[in-house]
Amino acid sequence: MKAVSKLIYVCLSGALILVACKAGKTKVATTTPAPVAATTNVCTNTAYTYDNDIKSIIDNNCAKTCHSASNHASGINLSTHELVKEEALKSRFMQSLKHEGWISPMPKKSPKLSDSTLNVLSCWIENGCK
Helix, strand or coil: CHHHHHHHHHHHHHHHHHHHHHHHCCCCCCCCCCCCCCCCCCCCCCCCCHHHHHHHHHHHHHHCCCECCCCEHHHCCCCCHHHHHHHHCCHHHHHHHHCCCCCCCCCCCCCCCCHHHHHHHHHHHHCCCC
């Protein structure tokens, strides 16, 4: 009788240990993560130029107000092709226009530029700021 009691006690103890161990485990996800969305920046026109495409965007959104030849807000002057190119090659330029990260969003106190406008600027930069 003692042997049977001992056997029952050992079996119950083992069962409790198994249940306790399973309860403390965190299930690891076995699903495949969702694919990363494709970038929205697709250069469909590699012939964007400062005079034909970029100058009007910069003038209307940046240079006529805050970043002109006479008003260099935050020390930034966007009144010429060379000055715009110099700023555009800095990572903060597109980050501010896309309202990303810790950079102050631009244009200041205005909505973010349209995705198509941002794409034009990105393509211009990617293709050498010509």
